[in-house]
Amino acid sequence: MLVDLSELLSREDKVKSVEIPLEMEVFTSKTGSYPVAEKKPMAFTFTGLGNRRVMLEADIDVTLTIPCDRCLEDVRENIRISTSKEINLGDTDVTRRDALDEMTYISGAEFDAEKFAYGEILVNLPMKVLCSESCKGICNRCGTNLNHEDCGCDTTEPDPRMAKALEVFNSFKEV
Ligand SMILES: [Zn+2]
Ligand SMILES: [Zn+2]
Incomplete structure (x- = not known):
C-alpha cells in the first residue's frame, strides 16, 4: 500500500500515523520461500522535519515458517522490527537509486509500505534457524x-x- 507523504514536505512537526496490513502471504528471497504464518498490521509514524525531510518510525511483526537448518522441520520464526529512518524526499529518484537500493520504497512523495517491509524483513532474516539448540538433525x-x-x-x-x-x-x- 502506498502512503502519500506530500503533506509532510513543507510542514515541520506535522505527524502522520498509519496502520497498514502486510500484504505478503509468502516471503521469497534468494535463500528460499517462507510462508507467512502470522502477521500484525504494520504501524508507521511519519514526522515532517522540514526541508523535505521526513522521519519514519516503523513497527513490523511477522512470523515466517522456515525449515530447521539441521532436520528441515518447519519452525515458526517470529521477526519483530522496530526501526526509524530519516528520508530525504528532496532527492531525485536517480540519486536515490544510486545511493542504496533500500531507498526504492520511496517514489516521488509516495512511501511504499510493502516494499519497505520486504527490505526490512530481508535484513532481519535469521542466518540460521534451528527447531531447538539440541536438534540432532537427520541421518x-x-x-x-x-x-x-x-x-x-x-x-x-x-x-x-x-x-x-x-x-x-x-x-x-x-x-
Ligand atoms: Zn531441527
Ligand atoms: Zn540412518
Whole structure:
C-alpha cells in the first residue's frame, strides 16, 4: 500500500500515523520461500522535519515458517522490527537509486509500505534457524529425523559411496 507523504514536505512537526496490513502471504528471497504464518498490521509514524525531510518510525511483526537448518522441520520464526529512518524526499529518484537500493520504497512523495517491509524483513532474516539448540538433525545415511527416532545406522564407517571411491583410487595407486 502506498502512503502519500506530500503533506509532510513543507510542514515541520506535522505527524502522520498509519496502520497498514502486510500484504505478503509468502516471503521469497534468494535463500528460499517462507510462508507467512502470522502477521500484525504494520504501524508507521511519519514526522515532517522540514526541508523535505521526513522521519519514519516503523513497527513490523511477522512470523515466517522456515525449515530447521539441521532436520528441515518447519519452525515458526517470529521477526519483530522496530526501526526509524530519516528520508530525504528532496532527492531525485536517480540519486536515490544510486545511493542504496533500500531507498526504492520511496517514489516521488509516495512511501511504499510493502516494499519497505520486504527490505526490512530481508535484513532481519535469521542466518540460521534451528527447531531447538539440541536438534540432532537427520541421518546422512537413511534420512531419518534423529529427533524422533534412532535409525541405528553406523555413522562411524565412511559412506559406502566414499569407500567405493577410495577403492578405485587405491587400485590406481597400485598400478
Ligand atoms: Zn531441527
Ligand atoms: Zn540412518
